[in-house]
Amino acid sequence: MTALIALVRKQLSESRWLLGISALALFGLSWLFVYASNRIEREDRRRSDSEFYMRRGGIARAIGGASADNSSTSLEIAWWRHPFVILIVAMWPIARGSASVAGELEKGSLDMVLSRPISRNAFLTSQILSACVGMAVLSFALVAGNQVANRFNFIQSPPGLMAALRPGLNAMALAFSMFGFTLALSSFDIVRWRPNLLGSAITLAMFIALIVSGIPSLDEWKWLENFSIFKAYDPVDAALGASRLGSNTAVLGGIGMTCLLIGYIAFNRRDLPSSS
Amino acid sequence: MISINGLTKHYGRVKALRNVTMDVRKGEVFGLLGPNGSGKTTTIRLLLGMLKPTSGRAEVAGYECWKQSLDVRRHVSYLPGELRLYGHMSGFGLLKFLSDLRGGAGLDRAVAIADSIMKLDLRRKVRTFSTGMKQKLALAQAFADPVDILILDEPTSALDPSARQDVLALVAQARSAGQTVVFSGHVLSEVEQVADRVAIMRKGELMHVEDMHARRNLRMILLRFEGEPPESFPSELMLQVRDRQGETILLEHRGEAPPLLQWLGSQRVLDLAIGTEDLRALYDQYHGPNVKDDPNEATVS
Numbered sequence: 001m002t003a004l005i006a007l008v009r010k011q012l013s014e015s016r017w018l019l020g021i022s023a024l025a026l027f028g029l030s031w032l033f034v035y036a037s038n039r040i041e042r043e044d045r046r047r048s049d050s051e052f053y054m055r056r057g058g059i060a061r062a063i064g065g066a067s068a069d070n071s072s073t074s075l076e077i078a079w080w081r082h083p084f085v086i087l088i089v090a091m092w093p094i095a096r097g098s099a100s101v102a103g104e105l106e107k108g109s110l111d112m113v114l115s116r117p118i119s120r121n122a123f124l125t126s127q128i129l130s131a132c133v134g135m136a137v138l139s140f141a142l143v144a145g146n147q148v149a150n151r152f153n154f155i156q157s158p159p160g161l162m163a164a165l166r167p168g169l170n171a172m173a174l175a176f177s178m179f180g181f182t183l184a185l186s187s188f189d190i191v192r193w194r195p196n197l198l199g200s201a202i203t204l205a206m207f208i209a210l211i212v213s214g215i216p217s218l219d220e221w222k223w224l225e226n227f228s229i230f231k232a233y234d235p236v237d238a239a240l241g242a243s244r245l246g247s248n249t250a251v252l253g254g255i256g257m258t259c260l261l262i263g264y265i266a267f268n269r270r271d272l273p274s275s276s
Numbered sequence: 277m278i279s280i281n282g283l284t285k286h287y288g289r290v291k292a293l294r295n296v297t298m299d300v301r302k303g304e305v306f307g308l309l310g311p312n313g314s315g316k317t318t319t320i321r322l323l324l325g326m327l328k329p330t331s332g333r334a335e336v337a338g339y340e341c342w343k344q345s346l347d348v349r350r351h352v353s354y355l356p357g358e359l360r361l362y363g364h365m366s367g368f369g370l371l372k373f374l375s376d377l378r379g380g381a382g383l384d385r386a387v388a389i390a391d392s393i394m395k396l397d398l399r400r401k402v403r404t405f406s407t408g409m410k411q412k413l414a415l416a417q418a419f420a421d422p423v424d425i426l427i428l429d430e431p432t433s434a435l436d437p438s439a440r441q442d443v444l445a446l447v448a449q450a451r452s453a454g455q456t457v458v459f460s461g462h463v464l465s466e467v468e469q470v471a472d473r474v475a476i477m478r479k480g481e482l483m484h485v486e487d488m489h490a491r492r493n494l495r496m497i498l499l500r501f502e503g504e505p506p507e508s509f510p511s512e513l514m515l516q517v518r519d520r521q522g523e524t525i526l527l528e529h530r531g532e533a534p535p536l537l538q539w540l541g542s543q544r545v546l547d548l549a550i551g552t553e554d555l556r557a558l559y560d561q562y563h564g565p566n567v568k569d570d571p572n573e574a575t576v577s
Contacts, residue, residue: 006376014364108360112414115324115354116377119346272326273287274317274358 003118007126011096012133018095019134022088023141029088030145033079038153040075060236065214067237067244073159076146077167080235083207085142085171090203092134093175097182098196100127101267102189110272120268127183128260135175139168159239166242167235173252174233178203180259187266190273206230229255277302277425277456278323282332285318285480292318294480295332300458300473302424305451307471307488308460309555311563315480316460317357320429323458324354337424353421357429357460361410363403370402374417386420393442407434419446426450427458432466444470468555476562483562491558495529496551497536502544513539528553 012019044055057070064078079085101124104110113123143164150158182199189195206228212218213225225231232248278300285293293315300306308316321327322334325345333340339347361370371390375383390396394412402410411434418426428447432440440463447457447470461467467474468488476484496518499505505525509515514531523546529536540548 002379003377006373010362010365010373014362108356108358109362111326111354111356111358112361112374113377114326115349115352115356116374117346117350117379118377269328271287271328272321274321274356 003116004122004126004129007113007118007123008130008133011099011127011130015096015099015130015134019092019137022092023137025088026085026138026141027145027148029082029084030080030142031149033082034076034146034149034153034155034158036079037072037075038155041072041154041156064236065234067234067240069240071240072155072157073163073239074236076150076155076159077164077235077239080142080167080171081233086207086230089138089171089175090178090200092138093131093179094182094196094199094203096127096131096134097179097199098186098192100124100131100183100186101263102186102195103192105189105272106191108274111274114272121264124183124187124264124267128179131179131183132176135172135179138175139172142171143168163239166238166245170233170235170238170245170248170252173249173256174229176256177229177252177259180256180263184259184263184266187263188270277337278306278458279335280319280323280332281334283319283322283329283334284331285322285327286330292480293322296477296480296482297332298475298482298485300456302456303451303454304472305447305457305459305470307467307474308458308477309462309464309467309474309559310477311462313479314477316477317429318480319477320354320427320458320460323427324349324352351423352425352427353418353423355414355418355426355428355431357433359407359411359414359434361402361405361414363401365402367396367398367400367402367405367413370413371398371417375420378421381422382417382420386417389419389446390416393446394439408436408439411435412439415443415446419450423455425456425458429460430462431459432461432463440466464555464559474555476559478562484558486555486558488555490530491553491555493530494553495533496553497527497529498524498549498551499527499540499543499545500524500547502546506543510539 040056040059047055054070056075057068060068060070060074060078064074064081068074068078104113114120146159146164147161178199181202182195185195185198207230209224210228210230213222213228215221229252232251234244234248237243238245280296280298283293283296296315296319308319310316318327322329323336323341325341325348328342335341336348337351341348362373365373367390368387371386372383375381375386387398390398390413394416396409396412396416402413405413411431415431418428432443435443444466447459450457459467459471471488474486474488475482476486501523503523505520505523513536514529516528517525518528519526
């Protein structure tokens, strides 16, 4: 247990800047989204009630997808699907996933660690634990930014803590699936840039797949969404009624777990050559 | 303590290690010699379970190195040849981290070695250490680990001369404490100084294992006779002919000195020179400039 804790602490310590800056950026973005929602509502208050709700709902659906309704919660949480949020949420799991095996192997630091009585399973578990801690921190930063900003910006009916925590969980599950496939790639490799590049490319391709499948004039490409993990990222649904939160979390968690299992098998069977 | 039997490792078509068989006895310092690419590091990584053998078997402290590598590593402390440490940690932080990976064992001793012998400022970040200082830090941890076996891959490569002597003293100390040390390196004089036995490797093959105690008793005797030298020598003198040119003969002697001196007194010797032969001469038989690509069969003495 001492060894596992030491490894988790080491991994968090060496990536503390990435985690800290990402968390700060998400906190700031989340705050900014509340401020933007406040501005939209303030402007719309001059209109009639029906116009107000229609416009707010339209903006929420354009950003947050079909689950969005005309509520303030919808408008605020819809922003969590903004590409900036996705980009920052994706950076941590891809960076940690690629660093887990290939990164340590490339640096040569794996030799020092795995020459001690640490099993490969324990080493990989520590990587997963530290990545999960980071994902929780990032999700919490999103939630905290939203909740704190709501105290300083007037919103008609802002989301409560639980309503904000649920999409936070959805974002964490999304990050977990990204971490899973990047770690699986990393478990086969000896250089970090390759799983980094592949993990980023896969993420980007799946994001593009979701966008293309959502364009109304490209109905024949609708099937593409089935190949995108972002289909299971629906923060607005999670915040409003969470009708699909369970299944979305199961899909994202399942993808992540399957990939981690592949990572464990590959890492246990492979050679660990010297870094030179 | 370490037993290697027919160990072979291929990386695709590259044969990194070919059918190596050797053993390391409990409490001895065993030197592994050979140029880069000779298979020393591959052998060590196979022993630590970092590589899966293509064929053959290696055991450390009775544990099979691939399948029971965790048990092996409980008994072994290792200093990698390509040393990479975590730069963001302080010297003390790194020692504590490495000690925690062994359940917290050996930290006090590691700090004592780093502080008093290696003269390191453990409050400094590792990234500010020179290469030699990093090596000293890792050595402090390796020598502090409460284990039976130390595997040191080129432990003195980045050290200054006085630190090298400190390391050799620590190796001798480890042997006195009953630890087994496997020591790979390029500096023959250092290996010669501390090793009980030496293995010479070449292109993934074990070429020769030399008992260094026997070698330290080896005398090279150059004799010039009045007339033809004798064809044979009394067997109890343990003399072997290395070279013969006219009236001059070069002999290798591994026995006691008094019977030899007595025998020499009875011969018609015009001139003689007695010297020793260092490890370089043996090493050059396998890696010298005159060695062809297809070397001799492996030998053990």
